Amino acid sequence: MKQIVAELVQTALAGLPELAETAADLAIESTIERTRDASHGDFASNVAMRLAKPARRSPRDIAASIVEALGDSPEVDKVEIAGPGFINFYLSPAAFHAELESIHSQGEAYGRQPAKAAPKILLEFVSANPTGPLHVGHGRGAAFGDTVGNLLEAAGYPVAREYYVNDAGRQMDILGASVWVRWLSDHGVNVDFPKGGYRGDYIRDIAKEIDTSSLSAPDAAAVNEDLPANGDDNKDEYVDALVARAKALHGDDGFDTVRQQSLDSILDDIKDDLADFGVVFDTWYSEKSLTTNNLIDAAIDVLKERDVLYEKDGATWFPSTDYGDDKDRVVVRDNGMKTYFASDIAYHFDKRERGYELLIDVLGADHHGYVTRVRAGLAAMGYEADDLEVEFIQFVTLYRGGEQMQMSTRSGEFDTLRQLRAEVGNDAARFYYVMRSNDQHLDFDLDIATSQSNDNPVFYIQYAHARVASVLRQLEEKSLQWDAANGREQLDQLTEPQERSLMTSLSRYPEVVELAANNRAPQTLVHYLRDLANDFHTYYNAHAFLVDDAALRDARLYLIVATRTVIANGLGILGVSAPEKM
């Protein structure tokens, strides 16, 4: 709808050569915005003010020229110059009626833009370490990432969702050792549980579930012999010794079967959990596969060919300070091990090599230190630093009974995403997670999210949807028919202020989706839906829909069914259900 106004202004400017020249590099659409106050019309353009300085004319003078050059349009009733030089547009009822018709004809597609070929987007999110079940913090990343993906798709972009599985490195050994110790305990062999190990009950469950038929339980003396102290100061040493002991007693393959099955078990659990949450990934990208496929070496080779790496103190360094980083970073350690940074840049290099043009990472706020160096890596390997965009998720704090709850994976006292979903339901969970800007800390109050009351905004919106469905059921009970075609014909009957207000809100939807997608800001959509539901409830309370006058009734139903469609589409993007009945 905004486009209508933009094109009018564009055409008017074309008829004013001296202004058109000044406005050449100004995107007209960016001067058009919705008015905050209905007394300013439906749309306003500040184009005259923007042109005032370069054109060396007063804003109101320019505005007058533009208004004069505007031709008559069936979509515009009135144009006014106001304030310091705003041009206010009052759209005609016909323009809104046409928009309602679009909602009806496009249905689920309303608000979605035609498919774009580029940029191809790779959206990486969650990527939680597979060392335990997802907790509530990961849930926020999941809901946010998935919703942003939905928004980008609605905006027409090709999006692939990817989960990076950190299945390599020491943490897998620690996981294996943690399960092994529980397994030993089940076989009557007592070993001090490592302080740096994973302590949750799920570790005990895994120890019971995995297939250990190839292993025989050693005796306690063999396991415990000469183990270092399990103190806070040397927990790494103790865990490492346990891993070495497990390998010594069961062989490398023996320990690996424990480690691998533990990983598989946790990963399966994560996949199930996310799928239940409505979050489905296109790819699960294994960190280990980077090594298996020699991608880390390949990335290092690219850097070597470009002659950016240097040697110092026996290690190989990447000069990320050349790209604005605090310090240079080691890529290969003096012991020959590649660093985590090396796999990070290899992974992101591979994303680009796979043909994705825009890489969006959704990360926890504690990872912001990595961005500069990974961008640097991309730039050094021949891509653009800006190819990688990172959205940070601030922490989630759970409250129950007004008290903050503690969360920590290692301590085993965390609250899992699964527990949260069971308690508040998927709809409330997804809604709450994206209700706040991702760069704001989120206080998640379980009492409010579970309350079926007017404190709970998700119900408010769903209720609006259900109310429309309810009206249609009532229609049937009264043995009345809704003639949609007649409704379309009779839209002139809709003259109440609440009707005008609702039509205005509906027509904003495509603009909101585009804005939310461009800003990666789901909360924009959340707030819009809340406003839309409010307009609907207000209308509902002010006027009856199932009136005797068939013409008016058909027209009103035409409007509220359009409302139902838009609410359903918006909730769909949020991954929240749109119930017919509540």
Next chain:
RNA sequence: GCGCCCGUAGCUCAGUCGGAUAGAGCACCAGAUUCCUAAUCUGGGGGUCAGAGGUUCGAAUCCUCUCGGGCGCGCCA
């Protein structure tokens, strides 16, 4: 110390590619239902947009500094 994020109503937060009188929910106060679901609606009070400068027709929004809060600054993962 350096870097990133944040500071808006009593509380929780929108609004920040600069736009007209800064908004919503909750809480508080006063009302609305013979009628499609009251999980709803209407009205009201409530603000030094952390503070101070600057940029300009115009600043919550951009720049600088100060104060306050969170996070990060490994040849860990």
